[in-house]
Amino acid sequence: MNDEWKMCSPALSRRAVLAGLAALPAASATLGPAAAQAGPLPSWNDGPAKQAIFDFVRATIDRTSPSYVPTEERIAAFDQDGTLWVEHPLYTQFVFCLDRVPAVVAQKPALKNTEPFKTVLSGNREAIAKLSVQDFEKIGAATLTGMTVEQFSAEVRTWLERARHPRWNRPYTDLVYQPMIEVLQYLRNNAYRTYIVTGGGQDFVRVYADKVYGVPPEQVVGTALATKFGHGKDGRPELIKEPKLLFVDDHGGKPEGINLVIGRRPFAAFGNSTGDRDMLEWTAAGSGARLEMLVLHDDAAREYAYGPAAGLPDTKVGTFTQALYDQAMKSGWTVISMKNDWKRIFAFE
């Protein structure tokens, strides 16, 4: 961890601001929308999405409400890619894996002429984009395993310091959605524990989740490879990352992962794609007041536009189908329009 990351990251500056917000009395949340406008969720435009968040919090923290939720049960679950930060043109962790290929090939030169590594090394973006799921699994197994959990965290940290998103030329950790950071903080100010429930790698996200989102390691649920306990050459105990998938935290795997790691049903769930549907259904099936929200990427100017719901262009990364949109409307879930509901998208704007 160098000083730049530690001291100068905009994400960290944002956290300092949020720490200030956290010091505000939580009771401000009960003062109603008029007072709340000046306080929480400043990057949200007034509208049904912002109101749904306020209504949910009020209904669950008011002791006289029939939907009152004891503090120990206040759990909110957030998908990450496309819900808390940018996922286009490619999931950030995929970029990390691709960037690690040269280092892996340097250690195992035989891979140089073996697919899919040969294609990755070619740098041909079109060819890389056409790689199959199986190819990506091979790349993941080669780039994410065979090292201790500490070595892996260090690799991720180093990469995050150096890597830049191709569109904004900024660190990936800058590309988090400011309105969602405010929701995380607003819920925590009202005694909700905020969990990330991501299809991405649990240990990848844990490296920066505390700094960037204020979410500590034990509140990150994600796709997990197995680790193997053993002893290194110096006899010290170590956990080695294995090329063995323990569970995939996507689709049905999201409620399954929540049950495994948390053991409680969330009262609020946020997502943006079909991979989040089962988590939202599981949340909605609980009793009392529940909140289910889906981020719709409908802002090509400030971020990206993709669906294919609502006539937006189709995509393979973070697909939001029309069927999911229809289910949301039918079920009383709230669709967040990035274009209309968010005053600004990034803190650096």
Add this chain to the structure above:
Amino acid sequence: MNDEWKMCSPALSRRAVLAGLAALPAASATLGPAAAQAGPLPSWNDGPAKQAIFDFVRATIDRTSPSYVPTEERIAAFDQDGTLWVEHPLYTQFVFCLDRVPAVVAQKPALKNTEPFKTVLSGNREAIAKLSVQDFEKIGAATLTGMTVEQFSAEVRTWLERARHPRWNRPYTDLVYQPMIEVLQYLRNNAYRTYIVTGGGQDFVRVYADKVYGVPPEQVVGTALATKFGHGKDGRPELIKEPKLLFVDDHGGKPEGINLVIGRRPFAAFGNSTGDRDMLEWTAAGSGARLEMLVLHDDAAREYAYGPAAGLPDTKVGTFTQALYDQAMKSGWTVISMKNDWKRIFAFE
């Protein structure tokens, strides 16, 4: 949950007492052993074990100490069977599984004449004691799966209300070690989060861990069967328990499970058998002050005596080998003698 469980459980009365203890200022822990004797750990005799706990806490909560630990990193891990409650003559969850066999056979009569169910139904204790690990896996698969997670919790709750330990004729949840309850509370009073890390079933332990130990569901790490997300006949989303082992939280599986669910290395770890060795090693390998403790069952009069460490009788349930004892001595881990270190063992004494 009926009123008897909810209102009259001795475990609950104990919790009420502990809630009172929790209200004491945490600063009392820094007043040193003399003052502490009147406060925390009243069921412990003075001696190196009690002192090791005080020394560890003082070293890690004192901001001027080189071993100071920030509150968010204060994690303590406790094995359950044989460390927090009685595990002889048989692990409690095994008794639960055996007791469920008649209900399972009533639903699937074909099992009646199939082993190992036939032996279990015979009630022949000697024959049951000779069942193999594979037999127990079959019994576990039949008795712990094929229902929703809520149905399973309800089954466990009902069983816990009715079942009685053969020696004390009391509910199993009465048979928790009062000195360890005090350690859990003392650590929590000093901002440690207490986790259970058990070879037993995660969802079994979660049913009563909050009531009995003050450990909430999200702080229980245990052996886990997979669940499967789907929809019931009424179309409602549900999680069904599957006969598929996700991971075994014992031996190397304990540090692996800690890494998966918590993502932080504990500063203190408590166990009582060879299945806990890897968790203690993993804990000890961290920097700064760490605490590793092993409960030795050397009190046949008040509980049970088994090892085979220290010349105690051998056992298949909770084996504490001489090799583990020697490793503890060599590594500076503390062995707790139930006979010498504990004034009383159960709250009901």
